[in-house]
Amino acid sequence: MTHRQRRLATTTRTLFTILTTSGVLAGAALAGAEPAGAAPGTGRIASGVTYRQFDLPAARGTVHAHLLTVDLSDPHVRVDLLDPGAVAARAPVSTMADTAGAVAGVNGDFFNINETQHPGVEATGASVGPAIAHGRLLKSAVPTAQRFGPSLPPGTDTTDVLGVGVDRRARMDRLKFVGTIRTPDGTLALRGLNQYALAQGSVGAYTAAWGSASRKRATCGSDTSRAAGCSTDTYEVRVRGGRVVTAADGPGSGPIAAGTTVLLGREAGADRLRALTTGERVTVRRQMVASATRVPYTFAVGGYPVLRGGRPLDGLDDTTSAVRTAAGYTSGGRRLLLLALDGAVAYRSGLTIAEVADEMRALGAVDAFSLDGGGSTTLVARTPGDRTVSVLNHPTESPERPVANGIGIFSKP
Structure with a gap:
């Protein structure tokens, strides 16, 4: 186990100990330990925000998952974009979350990560799809042929977003x-x-x-x-x-x-x-x-749909397994689910996109959305008593990869 893995395991054990003492969490599997067969655990991060981790079977072996559940009907909770201060910039999810004062969050959209095909041209770090933060439009989508990331499912493109409107409901849309x-x-x-x-x-x-x-x-x-x-x-x-x-x-x-x-x-x-x-x-x-609503968005991030109306999209890749990040919602958009897989070596085989859709449906999502994965997959949250977030999964890269944006969860006391 590396120094970073030991530190992350210690952080999660601290969360386990504190929440068990308060009677909130029971039987959680420890990230970075050997969670196979352990009972799922649940913990309250803040008002309207809970966290749990669990094992799930996959085609290429057991994977370990981390899940944030956000109750958007809770008046203390809001969701917004995490960003590094500029569209053409990158920062770790933990840094963006602490700077913004978020209690939890995950990484967001795919982005312009390199320019190996254009020698001498600077990679901007800018995201692929549209981005709205605090109700303000930051950017629009690049042409679909110019996106970075895996192949898109049929019928989707770079204008697809996951967002939350001024009505405090999550939805998928095109901007x-x-x-x-x-x-x-x-x-x-x-x-x-x-x-x-x-x-x-x-x-x-x-x-x-x-x-x-x-x-x-x-x-x-x-x-x-x-x-x-x-x-x-x-x-x-x-x-x-x-x-x-x-x-x-x-x-x-x-x-x-x-x-x-x-x-x-x-x-x-x-x-x-x-x-x-x-x-x-x-x-x-x-x-x-x-395309789908006249309700203004307070937040929106790019990616692509994998589940719509409780049914996986046609043509989802079912052969390539990887560490993934996904978002979904249920209860008419009042409950947001943020899923990040663990990148520890024992669980790095990951899920296919088809498996992501199936798992999000099993978790109760009606609609679900794939975000950037691989080395970008990061889930952070504050442990009780802390003023800064901790990385609760094991990213496949160390140190934590800087990314273009993320989904931040905010909760007033």
Whole structure:
């Protein structure tokens, strides 16, 4: 057992001891020990938030699972996005949770983790799908061909999200970005916001929320291949106070000032931006349109559906097993389930996506959603008396992998 495994096992044993003493938890399996055959245990993390861990059989052997259950009908509880402070950035789930004051959380969306196919281009760390935090749109989805992660089930794409609305109900949905750029010579379409990849021939917008990473990656790849080369026909303009203030022949980098919007175009989009002149008035409008509800979202994160209406989606992969993170809900969206598998060597064989759907249904979920897995899978929670979270599963990487975002659980005393 490594030093990290011993530390995590000690943390979980501490949780076990404290909760057993208070009469809340009985017979929990200890993460990092040998949990096979142990009875499932349940513990209260905070008002409306419980945690338990358990073994479950899988095609490639026993796996160990960690589950957070969140009662969204509890007025003390809310769910929101954990983020590292910028779209184009990464941080460990534990760091993001402590910074935000969350009592628990898991990792979120797949993200731009490397750029081996584009030498010299910086990996941004930005997530694939849409992201909404505190009711504010942070970013929209990259083109489906440009996503990082396993193959998507048929009928799904990068606009799929799991979210919670202002009605405090969880739901799965699709969020489509709609934007316009109005100029004295007419209106052109805006095709994205704070994305690490733009559609060919399009224009995307970048704000202070993007961060300081280079925007070069947004001009690489194509509508059919993430590995396609970077465009040499690019142009960007900077808009502040409703007017064009600067222009450049290629994508830039560095922080974007509050109140400033950078418009970046490639191919035909670059040609449209070249027609703008310094001082010209420009109005940028943007919104997200939900396909399933008119209820505004307070939180949304990308991934892809695996269970809908109590039935697994057709075409789910049933051959590739891995450590996974998933989310689901029941009780009309009033109860949220966050599942993370243990990455300890003894249980690293994991589940297939088809098995994830079956397990989420067995846990009571009506709809379920796959989040990033493998080395990203992380579940954190505060143990009683602590002001910071502990990692309760064993991530497959050590130290904890920095990720693009996560799902944070917040509970007022």
